[in-house]
Amino acid sequence: MDQQARLSRRYSRYAVGLLAALATLHTLDRTLISILIEQIKAEFHLSDSEIGLLTGVLFSIFFVSAAIPFGQVASQGHRPRLLGGALALWTSATMLCGAAMNIWHLLAARIGVAVGEAGFQPNCHSLLADYVEPLRRPAALAVVGAGSSAGVMIGMIGGGYLGELVGWRWTFAIFGGCGLPLVLLAVLTLREPRREGARGTTLEPGIPLRSGLRLLAKSRPFVFIVTSATLGAFVTWSIAMWKSAMLMRSFGIGSAETGVWLGLGVGLASIFAMLLGGWLSSRFKDYRRVMLVPTFGWLCATPLFVVAILMPWCDPLAARIGRLASSSNLAGPLQLLAASRGVERHASKLVAGGPSQCPRARGVVGPHQPCWTT
Numbered sequence: 001m002d003q004q005a006r007l008s009r010r011y012s013r014y015a016v017g018l019l020a021a022l023a024t025l026h027t028l029d030r031t032l033i034s035i036l037i038e039q040i041k042a043e044f045h046l047s048d049s050e051i052g053l054l055t056g057v058l059f060s061i062f063f064v065s066a067a068i069p070f071g072q073v074a075s076q077g078h079r080p081r082l083l084g085g086a087l088a089l090w091t092s093a094t095m096l097c098g099a100a101m102n103i104w105h106l107l108a109a110r111i112g113v114a115v116g117e118a119g120f121q122p123n124c125h126s127l128l129a130d131y132v133e134p135l136r137r138p139a140a141l142a143v144v145g146a147g148s149s150a151g152v153m154i155g156m157i158g159g160g161y162l163g164e165l166v167g168w169r170w171t172f173a174i175f176g177g178c179g180l181p182l183v184l185l186a187v188l189t190l191r192e193p194r195r196e197g198a199r200g201t202t203l204e205p206g207i208p209l210r211s212g213l214r215l216l217a218k219s220r221p222f223v224f225i226v227t228s229a230t231l232g233a234f235v236t237w238s239i240a241m242w243k244s245a246m247l248m249r250s251f252g253i254g255s256a257e258t259g260v261w262l263g264l265g266v267g268l269a270s271i272f273a274m275l276l277g278g279w280l281s282s283r284f285k286d287y288r289r290v291m292l293v294p295t296f297g298w299l300c301a302t303p304l305f306v307v308a309i310l311m312p313w314c315d316p317l318a319a320r321i322g323r324l325a326s327s328s329n330l331a332g333p334l335q336l337l338a339a340s341r342g343v344e345r346h347a348s349k350l351v352a353g354g355p356s357q358c359p360r361a362r363g364v365v366g367p368h369q370p371c372w373t374t
Contacts, residue, residue: 012131015190016140019124020147022087022186025179026120027151029094029113032175035159035244035259036168043168044103054107055241062114071122072209080190083123088183090116094176098169130193135282142278146271153267156244160259228294273297 033040033055041051074082093112100106124144132140155175162171216222247258277297281290 011191012140015131016128016143018182018185018190019128020144022083022120022182023124023144023147024151024154025087025091025182026117027148028155028175029090029151029179030117031152031240032094032155032159032172033097033110034241035156035255035262036163036171037241037245038248038255039163039168040106044106046103050103052241054103054110056238058107059110059114062111063118066115066118067122068209070119071126074119074122074126075212078192079123079127080192081187082119083127083190084183084187086116086119086123087179087186088116089119091176091179091183092116094179095173097176098172127190127193138281139278142274142281145274145278149267149270149274152270153263156259156263156267158259160244160255160257160263163255163259232298 037051037055040046041048046054070082070086090113093109093116096109096112097106100109125141128137128140128144159171159175162174166174243262244255244258247253247261248255277293280293284290
């Protein structure tokens with residue numbers, strides 16, 4: 001029994017590590033376009049509004065529209081295979097972004113990325129709930145969240161350098177191709193675990209969509225978590241697609257240098273915040289106090305974020321310092337709270353797929369530059 005328990009723990013660590021690697025690709029392929037916006041805009045002669053629709057509104061609409069059906073299927077089907085299929089779809093679509101000959105081709109490829117990535121979080125969170133015992137779930141979700149933050153860092157730094165070295169088309173092809181080997185790992189090595197209830201009881205696979213939504217709507221903590229995550233995502237992802245263009249236009253720097261500033265600032269801060277949030281969340285016995293973690297983070301980040309954007313004397317270093325402090329991915333502690341309470345187990349078709357990726361009109365009017373010109 002002890003050896004079996006050790007093997008089980010060892011496998012759960014492997015599964016969490018692989019899911020973290022998939023989360024890295026999940027965020028990388030979604031945000032890669034942000035560091036390549038200026039090159040794409042110049043080649044296709046696009047306006048900022050068209051870029052905003054491409055990277056924001058239309059992407060979000062298809063992402064959210066596919067997330068809930070993916071979650072419903074995940075509650076009934078073989079989750080590792082579904083995860084592998086979603087990964088194959090979004091990595092292939094990322095590669096096709098580099099083959100686009102016009103804006104419509106690029107839009108079609110981005111829709112493929114959105115639909116494929118919508119299948120990641122429902123399956124990932126549902127698997128984590130069954131791979132990891134409740135007391136270790138906050139730490140497990142923190143590791144996966146840190147993987148997502150690593151994806152931002154790798155995409156910004158690597159995408160910036162490759163964009164200048166080989167162009168935006170080959171950059172999409174290279175990063176998209178990196179995910180294909182992981183498709184086999186996900187399908188062949190991830191096991192379909194026994195589905196567990198909140199008290200360790202075995203669940204029958206599948207829960208009716210309407211029943212699940214009614215159950216979630218009656219949970220005040222869940223409603224507050226969704227609302228908070230939605231508002232937070234509106235702010236953080238609105239700037240995420242335009243921060244690269246803002247720095248390049250404001251300071252006359254290339255994509256490689258921009259990627260370094262953004263990758264190190266946003267990536268390292270988010271990784272640290274995710275791991276710290278998971279550690280702090282696991283320390284609280286009263287789950288209500290877990291909400292102190294994101295509350296404190298937002299109170300600290302908001303003024304620093306405003307200063308970083310608006311200060312007229314800022315240079316790239318000052319902007320990065322302020323942005324580093326404000327870039328902590330504070331949706332992470334909210335997801336940790338959901339995991340700690342066992343909410344995400346029943347909410348995978350809405351929490352894991354949707355609230356932090358709600359439809360949002362980010363970047364439609366392009367980046368606003370009140371004071372960066374000299």
